[in-house]
Structures are given as structure tokens and as C-alpha cells.
Amino acid sequence: MKYFFLLLFVLSCPLLYAQVDSVAPARKLDTSKMKKRLKKNIPPEDAQEITIKDYKIISHTRDTTFLDTTLTIQKEYKYNYLRKDDFELMPFANVGQPYSKLGVDFERSHLYPVLGAKAKHYNYFEVEEIDYFNVATPMTDLFFKTTFEQGQLLDAFLTFNLSRRFNVSVAYKGFRSLGKYRFDQSESGNFRTTLNYVSKNERYSLRSHIAAQNIETEENGGLLAKETQFESGDPDFRDRSRVDTRLSSTDYGENRVLGKRYYLDHQYKLLRTKKDSSTVEKTSLTIGHIFNYETKYYQFMQSASNDYFGSAFISAIDDKANLITTYNEFSAEFYNATLGRLQGNISHYNYNYFFNSLLVTPDGQLIQSQLTGDEISLGAKYEKIIGGFLVKGSGKYNLSGDLTSSILDATVSYRFNENNKLDFKLHSSSRLPDFNFLLYQSNYANYNWQNTSNFKNQNVNSLQAQYDSNKWGSIIGKFSTIGNYTYFAVDPDIGLVENQEQASIKPFQESGSVGHLKVKYIKEFKLGSFALNNTIMYQNVSQSNNVLNVPQIVTRNTLYFSSDVFKKAMYLQTGVTFKYFTSYNMDAYNPVLGEFYIQNNEELGGFPMLDFFINARIKQTRIYLKAEHFNSSFTGYNFYSAPNHPYRDFVIRFGLVWNFFS
Numbered sequence: 001m002k003y004f005f006l007l008l009f010v011l012s013c014p015l016l017y018a019q020v021d022s023v024a025p026a027r028k029l030d031t032s033k034m035k036k037r038l039k040k041n042i043p044p045e046d047a048q049e050i051t052i053k054d055y056k057i058i059s060h061t062r063d064t065t066f067l068d069t070t071l072t073i074q075k076e077y078k079y080n081y082l083r084k085d086d087f088e089l090m091p092f093a094n095v096g097q098p099y100s101k102l103g104v105d106f107e108r109s110h111l112y113p114v115l116g117a118k119a120k121h122y123n124y125f126e127v128e129e130i131d132y133f134n135v136a137t138p139m140t141d142l143f144f145k146t147t148f149e150q151g152q153l154l155d156a157f158l159t160f161n162l163s164r165r166f167n168v169s170v171a172y173k174g175f176r177s178l179g180k181y182r183f184d185q186s187e188s189g190n191f192r193t194t195l196n197y198v199s200k201n202e203r204y205s206l207r208s209h210i211a212a213q214n215i216e217t218e219e220n221g222g223l224l225a226k227e228t229q230f231e232s233g234d235p236d237f238r239d240r241s242r243v244d245t246r247l248s249s250t251d252y253g254e255n256r257v258l259g260k261r262y263y264l265d266h267q268y269k270l271l272r273t274k275k276d277s278s279t280v281e282k283t284s285l286t287i288g289h290i291f292n293y294e295t296k297y298y299q300f301m302q303s304a305s306n307d308y309f310g311s312a313f314i315s316a317i318d319d320k321a322n323l324i325t326t327y328n329e330f331s332a333e334f335y336n337a338t339l340g341r342l343q344g345n346i347s348h349y350n351y352n353y354f355f356n357s358l359l360v361t362p363d364g365q366l367i368q369s370q371l372t373g374d375e376i377s378l379g380a381k382y383e384k385i386i387g388g389f390l391v392k393g394s395g396k397y398n399l400s401g402d403l404t405s406s407i408l409d410a411t412v413s414y415r416f417n418e419n420n421k422l423d424f425k426l427h428s429s430s431r432l433p434d435f436n437f438l439l440y441q442s443n444y445a446n447y448n449w450q451n452t453s454n455f456k457n458q459n460v461n462s463l464q465a466q467y468d469s470n471k472w473g474s475i476i477g478k479f480s481t482i483g484n485y486t487y488f489a490v491d492p493d494i495g496l497v498e499n500q501e502q503a504s505i506k507p508f509q510e511s512g513s514v515g516h517l518k519v520k521y522i523k524e525f526k527l528g529s530f531a532l533n534n535t536i537m538y539q540n541v542s543q544s545n546n547v548l549n550v551p552q553i554v555t556r557n558t559l560y561f562s563s564d565v566f567k568k569a570m571y572l573q574t575g576v577t578f579k580y581f582t583s584y585n586m587d588a589y590n591p592v593l594g595e596f597y598i599q600n601n602e603e604l605g606g607f608p609m610l611d612f613f614i615n616a617r618i619k620q621t622r623i624y625l626k627a628e629h630f631n632s633s634f635t636g637y638n639f640y641s642a643p644n645h646p647y648r649d650f651v652i653r654f655g656l657v658w659n660f661f662s
Contacts, residue, residue, distance in 0.1 A: 054136035058196065058207075060128045067139070069659055071571055071617035073524070073533050073558060079624050079655070081153060081175070082122060083143065087535055087556055089122075090581075092641045093240075093648045094179035095147045096123065096186030097217060098589055100596065100642050102554045102581050103518060103537055106460045106480050107427045111377060111396050111405045112349055115323045116436030117298040117594030120257045123173075123188055123215055127263055127292060130209045132196040133159040134167050138662045145624070145655030147177035148648070151187070153655070159194075167196040180240040180649065183220040183252035189213070206266040211259070219253035219300075219591035221246025221308060222644025230646060233637050240649070251304040253317075253591050259296035264289075267333075282337045288345075290329040297322045300442075300592050309592055310446045310503030319442045319592065323435065326350045329379075340384025340391075347396075349375040351403075355441040359448055367450045371439055375401035389414050404457065405431045419470040427464075430457045433486040436593065437507040446494070446503055447592055455509055459483035473523030480518075485510040487547055488590065488597035505590055505597055508547075515542035516550075533558040546600050551581040560613075571617040579609040588643040596642070604640045609647070620659040627652050 055067035077085045081095050088103030098119035109128055133139075138160035145153045152175065159169035169192075176187040194209040223230055224244040229237045237243050247253060271285040299320045305312035331345035354370040361367065379396035395408040407429040415421045432438065432455065439450050462480035486509050494504035517540045524533040537554040560575025583606035587596035613626040632639065632650045639647040 050136045055139055056134040058132040058134065060130060067659070069617075069620050069622075071573055071615055071622050073531070073560060073573070075622065075657075076558075076573070076577075076613060076615060076624070079145070079657070081145075083155065088537070088554070090641050090647070092645055093148075093181060094184045094186055095153065095177045096175060096188060096215070097179075097184070098122070098594075098596070098642075100586060100589075102551055103520075103539065104516065104548070104550055105478075105518075106482055106516070107409075107462060108407060108429050108431060108460065111398065111407050111431065112351065112375065112403050113432050113434045113438070115296055115298060115321065115353070116434040117255075117257065117321075118434070119589060119596055120215060120217070120255055120298065120594040123190065124213055124257060124259065125190055125192060125211055127261070130192060130194060130211065130263070132167070132194050132207050132209075133169050134196060135159055135161055140658075140660040140662075142658045142660075143173075143655070144657075146653045147175060148180055148651065149178040151176035151178060153177075165198045165200065167194075169194045169196075179218075181220060181243060181646075182241060182245050183218045183247060183249070186217040188215040203269045203272065204266070206264070208264045208266075209261075210263075211261045213257070213259045215255075215257045217255045219247065219255055221253070221306070221591065222589075222642075223646065226644060226646075231637050233633075246308055246644070247302075247306060251302050251306045254301045255591060255594055256299045256301075257296070257594075258299075259294060261292065261294040264291040280337065281335070284333075284335045286333040286335070288329075288331040288333065290327070290331075290347075292327040293325070295322075295324050298436075298594060300594070305444070307500055308502060309444045310500055312444050314443055317443045319444075319447070320356065321436060321440065322352075322354050324352045333381075340382060343381040345379045345381075347377050347379065349377070349401075349403075351375070353435045353439065355439075357441065359441055361448065365450075367441060367448055368439065369441070371435065371452065373402050375403050375405075377405070403432055405429075407431070421468045423464075423466040423468075425462075425464040425466075427460065427462045430459045432457055433507070433509075436595070437486055440593075442592060444503075444592060446491075447505070449506065451507060455486065455507075456484045458486050458509075473521060475522075476518075476520045478518045480516045482514045482516070482548075485514045485547055488593065488595050489547070490597070490599070502588075502590055502592070505593065510543075510545060510547045512544040514548050516540075516548065517542075529561055529563045531558075531560055531562065533560070546585065547598055549585040549587060549598065549600070551584045551605055554581040555579070569618065572614070573616070574614040575612075577611045577613065579611075580607075581605050586640070586642055589645060599643060602643050604643065607639045608635055609639070620661070622657045623654075624656065625652070625654045 053066050057065045057067065080086055088101065089099040090102055091099050099122055138158065141157040143155035147153055154175065155173040157169065157171040159167060161167045171192045173190040174188065178185050191212045192209060195206065197206045222245065224246050228234065229243045267286050267288040269284050269286045272281060297320055300317065302317035304315050305317050327347065327349050329345050329347040331343050333341065333343040335341045352370065352372045356369065358369045359367040375398055377396050377398045381394040383392045390413040392411040393409065396406065398405045410426040412424045413421065438452050438455060441448055460480065460482055462478060464476065464478040466474065466476045468474045486507060488505055489508055491504040491506040497503065518537065520535065520537040522535050524531055535556045539550045539552055541548050541550060556577065556579045558575055558577040560573060562573045565572050583603045585600045585602065586604040588599045590597050608631060609629050610631040611626055611628050612630055616623045628651050629648055630650050641647045
């Protein structure tokens with residue numbers, strides 16, 4: 001929160017002078033300045049009209065898009081805590097809590113293992129999720145949405161250019177939500193600031209960002225008596241704060257993920273040819289450097305231990321896993337309009353994953369307190385348009401170090417015309433599991449292990465085909481095979497004890513291969529002002545043992561009406577969204593690790609979720625009002641996001657997204 005007041009002060013000035021138009025108006029032409037510019041052979045740039053295309057958003061992969069202030073059904077799907085389409089996710093009852101996965105993807109973007117605690121990282125901005133900007137005038141984006149009891153969600157963003165080639169942005173996403181159930185509070189703060197610079201002669205370019213993030217949640221362990229207090233629909237427990245939870249006021253848990261990152265990516269063109277009349281550069285030779293330093297830790301705390309997680313060495317629980325990484329990559333890139341773009345790179349990665357103590361188990365096993373080392377890898381990238389096909393490829397291979405890894409990605413795209421496009425993607429990677437699978441220490445006796453000598457690389461191979469058509473819709477098919485699939489599950493060698501359901505969670509590797517098929521179809525049908533938007537996903541898993549559980553069918557269908565109203569002063573969009581997934585052995589959640597684990601005793605799902613929404617756009621402001629899960633009281637209280645963790649009841653929430661241009 002220490003960044004919040006600074007951000008409000010910075011934002012206050014542009015808000016006072018914000019325009020009411022959706023983009024900044026065209027600048028008036030000063031003829032006296034124009035004459036001076038013409039005498040100096042300077043083009044009259046001030047005479048150019050500013051459009052929405054002058055507000056550019058540049059992704060980590062350097063793809064450029066423009067600010068979009070329209071109101072579409074896709075904006076409705078992204079108007080949530082994550083600000084992305086959560087079709088393949090199932091949220092818990094409170095905002096900021098974990099998400100169960102309804103669909104899975106196994107591709108990796110990182111060559112090396114990460115910290116773990118993946119259930120707590122959905123709101124953590126990774127390097128690939130930071131955007132950079134170039135805008136004609138200062139621009140502010142405000143995102144607001146109500147939460148569940150005593151809190152709000154605000155994502156405030158400001159970007160401005162100090163010159164035509166130097167952009168700065170600052171953003172803060174903060175929220176707090178008490179939740180409907182006991183000890184379910186969550187809050188977070190995500191501060192980001194970016195720089196984007198290109199020199200006047202376009203030889204030198206720089207992108208940099210700083211991110212400081214803190215995510216905190218309370219853990220109640222799920223429902224204690226779900227049959228009598230939840231599934232029965234007893235009116236005495238409609239007030240969810242009266243429902244008993246596994247962890248109480250004396251031993252409820254607290255999770256925390258805290259991370260700080262400093263990132264720099266800069267390039268210099270040693271050789272470049274002048275652009276021709278089409279403003280396309282023909283040949284260039286560029287050297288580059290990427291630097292990334294990040295510190296992060298995951299912590300689980302309890303004021304008193306609970307037998308639900310087994311016996312403990314001490315009463316007060318304070319588990320903390322730390323990871324410090326430093327990454328340097330040096331590259332040389334040659335580009336030629338005929339030969340394509342080829343890059344070679346070499347990188348150095350230093351990691352330090354550690355706890356604050358050594359541990360000797362009762363059977364004499366020594367569990368180390370630290371995994372540290374240096375890794376050196378070679379990589380290459382290639383991009384070229386060949387006969388109408390856009391071919392992209394990238395790969396990295398670890399040369400030295402204990403984290404033997406490799407990764408390969410290849411993409412082939414062909415656009416038949418402006419309405420039809422076909423893509424093929426290939427991914428192959430071999431990497432050790434995340435660090436919390438390899439080494440973990442806890443004050444709970446059964447949550448201590450070291451698998452550095454017996455766990456092998458998890459191998460992933462996948463092939464995806466995607467066809468996009470304005471007429472027929474989009475269909476995506478992907479088949480993946482996973483070798484040495486790594487997961488958390490109950491240890492079968494430890495006998496289950498009543499009221500100690502999660503006392504024997506351990507990491508495992510599947511010896512056999514696991515195959516996963518996913519087919520997704522997206523199509524919208526329109527008739528006048530009405531539309532029906534459909535997303536349907538089918539999944540099938542081939543495996544010797546039940547180590548990967550996913551629903552076979554997931555569907556989301558939205559029937560909505562859109563029209564201009566009040567003499568086109570407002571654009572209105574209203575409708576109903578239906579979401580459903582078939583029942584399956586849904587993964588259970590473990591708060592000590594901040595991870596999901598496999599369970600094959602209870603099938604969940606098979607219940608409908610209906611949302612009614614009214615959205616409106618007034619100039620550059622989008623207003624959202626939604627009645628979430630309004631069918632909860634008459635379709636049965638069997639809706640769960642994970643075993644013992646219910647989905648949310650009927651609730652009305654509202655908010656807005658507001659863009660200012662000055």
C-alpha cells in the first residue's frame with residue numbers, strides 16, 4: 001500500500017483536465033510555427049490529427065495493438081479480477097482466492113523451474129505480462145469493481161510520453177475483500193512502472209520495468225460440515241459467516257506471496273540500411289542484452305497448528321520458501337528482408353532457492369536448506385515469410401548446470417484472406433519440476449522432502465492447429481503428451497486418519513506417459529441486435545493411472561442484446577451467460593503448499609451457472625452491472641470450486657472502466 005498514495009498523487013493532475021471525448025482531439029495548427037518548421041525542412045507534425053491508433057500498446061514479444069475503448073462481449077468476459085477471459089478457470093467464493101482449472105495447458109515459457117505455489121500466482125504479473133506503451137497524449141485507465149464485503153478492486157494506470165520516443169507508465173492494482181465465509185479475507189497490491197525509449201536515429205531501443213507485488217489471503221481449510229450447513233440449504237446458514245470452517249479463529253492460516261523484479265531489455269543496431277520509399281528497413285545487425293533480477297518468497301503461517309495437516313514440530317507454523325534469481329542474456333540478431341530474421345543468444349542464470357534451517361528426519365534423512373547454482377544456455381530464434389507462410393521458431397538448450405533443460409517452439413501461419421487464417425504450433429520442452437517439488441521444508445512433519453536425486457525432467461510435447469474464420473468461427477485442437485508428469489497427491493503408504501485428510505500430501509512422478517486432447521470451438525451468431533456467443537471445449541485424457549483429472553465438456557453460451565439508446569448517447573449491452581462443466585474428480589486445494597492435489601474420491605461439477613448482466617458505454621466510460629450465479633438458490637446447493645470449497649452464491653456486483661485523455 002505504500003505505493004498507493006504516491007500513485008493517487010500522480011494521477012490527480014491529469015484527471016482534473018481529462019477530456020470527455022473517447023480520444024484526444026486533433027491539435028490546432030499554429031501557422032507561425034508551421035512556417036518556421038517548413039523553413040527548417042521539418043514536417044508539420046502538429047497538423048496531424050490524433051486518432052486511437054496513436055495510443056499504442058506493445059507486448060513483451062513486441063506485438064503492437066491499439067487502445068480499445070469499445071464495448072464488446074469479449075470485454076464482458078475480461079471484466080474480472082484477472083482482467084482476462086477466465087473460461088477455463090473456476091474461481092473460489094471470494095475474489096483473490098485460488099482458481100480450479102477446467103482446462104489445462106502444459107507449454108512452458110520459462111526454461112528453468114519456478115518457485116511453485118501456483119494456486120497463489122494467478123494475480124502475479126510475470127515478465128511476459130507487462131506491456132509497454134507509446135501515446136500521443138497522457139492517457140489514464142481506471143478499472144473499478146466491487147468485491148465481497150468490506151472492500152473494492154481498483155486498477156489505476158497512467159502513461160505519458162516525455163517525447164515522441166520516450167514513454168513512461170505507472171500502475172497500481174490493489175484490492176481487499178473480506179469474503180462471505182469465515183477467515184476468507186484476501187488482499188493484494190501490484191505496483192508496476194515501465195519505460196519505453198527509441199533513439200532519434202532508431203539505432204538504440206530500451207524497455208524496462210519494475211514490479212513490486214504482494215498477495216495475501218486467509219485460509220479457512222474449507223467447510224467442516226458441508227452436508228448439514230451448506231448442501232441442505234438450511235436457512236439458518238444462508239448467512240455464510242455462520243457456516244463452520246475447518247480452521248477456526250485460533251488456527252486459521254495466512255498465505256503470502258511477495259516479489260520484487262527489475263527488468264531491462266535494450267538493443268543497439270550496429271549496421272542498418274536506410275529505409276526505402278516503403279519505409280521498410282532492408283538489412284540490419286543488432287546486439288542486445290536482457291537483465292532480470294527478481295526476489296520472491298512464499299509464506300504460510302498459523303498461530304497454532306491443526307491436526308488436519310498432521311503433527312507439527314512446534315505449535316506456531318511459519319513456513320517460508322525463498323527464491324532469488326539473476327538472468328543475463330546477450331544476443332546478436334541479423335535481419336534481411338530476403339533471408340529473414342535470425343538471432344543467436346547466450347544466457348547466464350543464477351538461482352538461490354532456500355529455507356532458513358536444515359532438517360534431519362526421524363529416519364536420519366538430511367533435507368537441505370538450499371538449492372543454488374549457475375546455468376548457461378544457448379538459444380536461437382528465426383522468423384521469415386516464405387511463400388505466404390509466416391514461420392517462427394525459437395529454442396534454448398542448457399549447456400551447463402544442474403537444471404538440465406531445453407525448450408523448442410515453432411509456429412507456422414497462413415492467411416488465406418482477411419477472413420480466414422490457419423496456424424500450427426509445436427512445443428517441446430524438458431525441465432525439472434518446480435522447486436517446491438524438489439525441496440520443501442515445513443513445521444508440519446509430513447511436509448518435508450528432497451527429491452533432487454530421484455525426480456527426473458518432465459517432458460512435454462504438444463501440437464496445436466487453429467483455424468480462424470469470420471464466417472465459420474474459430475476451432476482450436478491441441479494434443480499433448482507428458483512424460484514424468486509431476487503432481488501432488490495423498491501418499492498411499494501413509495494410512496489416512498480421521499480429521500487429518502491433508503496430513504499425507506506428497507509430490508509424485510508418473511512413470512507412464514499421459515496424453516491430453518483439447519478441442520475448443522468459438523462462434524457467435526447474430527440476428528439484428530441479438531447475438532448468441534458460444535464457446536465449447538472438449539477434453540480427453542489417456543493415462544494408466546488417474547493423475548490428471550479434467551472435465552470432459554465445458555461450455556459457455558451468452559445470449560445478449562446490443563443497441564444504441566438515448567439518441568446514440570449510450571451504447572447498451574444486456575444478456576444472460578450460461579456456463580456448465582461436466583462432473584469430474586476435481587483437484588483439492590492444500591493451503592500449506594498453496595497448490596492443488598489429485599483426489600479420486602469425490603466427483604464435483606455438473607451444475608449450471610447463470611449470470612445476468614447490463615453493460616453500457618457512455619463516450620469513453622464502460623459501466624458494468626452483473627447478477628452473478630442468480631440461479632444458486634433454486635438449482636441446488638451442490639456448487640463447488642474444489643472439494644469443501646463452495647462457489648459463490650447469488651450476488652450483484654458493479655463497476656466501470658474509464659479512460660481519460662489529456
